[in-house]
Amino acid sequence: VKLLTVARDLRRRKARERDGRFVAEGVRAVEELLRSPLTVRGALAAPQLHDAPRGAALRAALAARGVPVEEVSERDFASAADTEAPQGVLAIADVPARDYAAVPTSGAATVLVLDAVQDPGNVGALVRTAAALGAHATVALPGTVDVWNAKVVRAAVGAQCHHHVFHSTWDALAAFLDAASVVLWAADAGGAPPVAPAGARVALAVGNEGAGLSPAVRARADRVVGIPITAQVESLNVAVAAGILLHALRP
Amino acid sequence: VKLLTVARDLRRRKARERDGRFVAEGVRAVEELLRSPLTVRGALAAPQLHDAPRGAALRAALAARGVPVEEVSERDFASAADTEAPQGVLAIADVPARDYAAVPTSGAATVLVLDAVQDPGNVGALVRTAAALGAHATVALPGTVDVWNAKVVRAAVGAQCHHHVFHSTWDALAAFLDAASVVLWAADAGGAPPVAPAGARVALAVGNEGAGLSPAVRARADRVVGIPITAQVESLNVAVAAGILLHALRP
Numbered sequence: 001v002k003l004l005t006v007a008r009d010l011r012r013r014k015a016r017e018r019d020g021r022f023v024a025e026g027v028r029a030v031e032e033l034l035r036s037p038l039t040v041r042g043a044l045a046a047p048q049l050h051d052a053p054r055g056a057a058l059r060a061a062l063a064a065r066g067v068p069v070e071e072v073s074e075r076d077f078a079s080a081a082d083t084e085a086p087q088g089v090l091a092i093a094d095v096p097a098r099d100y101a102a103v104p105t106s107g108a109a110t111v112l113v114l115d116a117v118q119d120p121g122n123v124g125a126l127v128r129t130a131a132a133l134g135a136h137a138t139v140a141l142p143g144t145v146d147v148w149n150a151k152v153v154r155a156a157v158g159a160q161c162h163h164h165v166f167h168s169t170w171d172a173l174a175a176f177l178d179a180a181s182v183v184l185w186a187a188d189a190g191g192a193p194p195v196a197p198a199g200a201r202v203a204l205a206v207g208n209e210g211a212g213l214s215p216a217v218r219a220r221a222d223r224v225v226g227i228p229i230t231a232q233v234e235s236l237n238v239a240v241a242a243g244i245l246l247h248a249l250r251p
Numbered sequence: 252v253k254l255l256t257v258a259r260d261l262r263r264r265k266a267r268e269r270d271g272r273f274v275a276e277g278v279r280a281v282e283e284l285l286r287s288p289l290t291v292r293g294a295l296a297a298p299q300l301h302d303a304p305r306g307a308a309l310r311a312a313l314a315a316r317g318v319p320v321e322e323v324s325e326r327d328f329a330s331a332a333d334t335e336a337p338q339g340v341l342a343i344a345d346v347p348a349r350d351y352a353a354v355p356t357s358g359a360a361t362v363l364v365l366d367a368v369q370d371p372g373n374v375g376a377l378v379r380t381a382a383a384l385g386a387h388a389t390v391a392l393p394g395t396v397d398v399w400n401a402k403v404v405r406a407a408v409g410a411q412c413h414h415h416v417f418h419s420t421w422d423a424l425a426a427f428l429d430a431a432s433v434v435l436w437a438a439d440a441g442g443a444p445p446v447a448p449a450g451a452r453v454a455l456a457v458g459n460e461g462a463g464l465s466p467a468v469r470a471r472a473d474r475v476v477g478i479p480i481t482a483q484v485e486s487l488n489v490a491v492a493a494g495i496l497l498h499a500l501r502p
Contacts, residue, residue, distance in 0.1 A: 028485075121372060125488045125490075125491060128484055128487070128488060128491075129487060129488065129491050131481065131483040131484045132478075132480040132481060132483065132484045132486075132487050133478075133480065133481070134480075134481050157484065157485065159483060159484050162483040162484070163483055163484075227383075227384075227498065229383040229384065229385075230382065230383060230384070230385050232382040232383065232410060232413040232414055233379055233382045233383045233408065233410050233413070233414075234279075234408065235383075236379070236380060236383050236494065237376045237379060237380065237490060237494075239376075239488065239490070239491055240376060240379075240380050240490055240491050240493075240494035241494075242491075243487065243488075243491035243492075243494050243495050244494050244495055244498045247478065247495045247498075
């Protein structure tokens with residue numbers, strides 16, 4: 001099967017789940033993929049890649065790594081690409097097997113929980129933020145957009161290649177919280193400023209952009225935390241709020 | 252002139268600057284506009300507004316405020332709308348006259364400076380964040396996307412209706428910093444964690460998503476501040492970084 005056909009097919013969530021593959025598009029995302037331990041299956045390159053900043057170097061790096069590269073026309077590339085003005089490079093990689101084992105079993109631990117966050121740009125920014133601020137894992141609960149969606153990968157600038165982000169059911173999260181002695185903090189307007197003792201083991205949950213937190217998360221939360229804001233706006237952007245709260249949780 | 256024609260025209264920056272008008276689209280942005288002191292000139296409503304959450308109430312609020320409302324078809328609305336699945340309401344308002352007078356002349360002061368930030372979603376999130384965290388003003392330097400662009404208004408959820416955000420030249424900013432005794436802090440990777448004494452008067456500058464800060468801002472900066480991040484990612488999203496830094500600057 002041609003890589004172009006595979007890449008087109010992987011634009012559907014069902015195909016990604018069936019094949020256990022995803023697509024990283026654009027120079028920066030593919031660079032991050034190559035820097036990561038993930039298995040890269042192939043890449044597409046279009047002529048405009050040579051005009052992109054660092055494009056020629058990336059093309060060479062793909063070849064040096066032995067990644068099969070299929071050269072396609074600008075038009076064919078556009079048919080598989082997610083962006084409006086594609087840089088002419090995408091790579092197909094295996095979705096890594098990940099679970100709660102990424103969280104240390106003792107000492108300080110920080111986990112970000114995405115409770116039905118729907119906007120791909122927000123989820124990408126959340127994954128990038130969790131990775132940057134040293135969270136051990138990010139858990140996407142049902143209702144959250146697929147973290148291997150091309151828009152999410154782009155918004156995260158490929159951070160999901162390094163950071164342990166994975167989908168989980170609520171039951172699996174609840175079992176982990178019990179087994180690993182991790183407390184659940186729910187972020188909500190009107191919550192108290194977060195103050196974490198040294199060595200705290202915390203899972204911080206952020207909710208849906210419109211509906212907020214799910215009943216299951218609210219019911220289980222050990223504490224509701226938030227950031228005081230002015231009356232000028234209704235709320236902070238979810239990634240900005242998570243950034244401030246995760247920063248406050250850092251040792 | 253029909254409001255539909257005006258709204259279509261205002262999608263161009265040149266038209267917004269010539270007329271001193273902008274468009275707020277969607278239920279939440281128009282609600283914020285009506286809550287603000289800005290002068291509303293008219294609105295367009297399409298049939299689907301009655302199906303949107305709070306849509307009927309907003310339609311009634313426009314009528315109660317005496318705003319001229321033009322009823323248009325879903326198709327005509329789409330021709331003026333910026334979104335792919337429009338909620339069927341937009342309003343045309345005057346761009347407010349704003350300048351550095353919004354910043355208190357004594358006591359604590361916080362100003363956010365956008366140094367050629369180009370992505371409309373980022374600029375919207377920055378304005379929303381500055382408003383939420385109590386900055387006195389946000390200044391958009393040349394190279395920054397128009398803060399009255401429909402995408403920016405949507406990403407800010409209408410925060411620019413309340414928060415004092417305006418465009419400025421570098422010379423005007425430099426003159427303000429001198430006259431008002433405000434120090435310039437530049438946000439950059441590798442900068443020191445920000446520690447502000449009580450009553451600090453600070454302008455925090457964030458740079459372009461790719462190129463970073465401009466030479467003028469770098470040269471003038473009294474301090475370079477930043478947030479330590481892991482090696483997993485190259486940088487934080489600019490709105491997330493500004494959120495963490497502005498939060499640290501709060502009294």
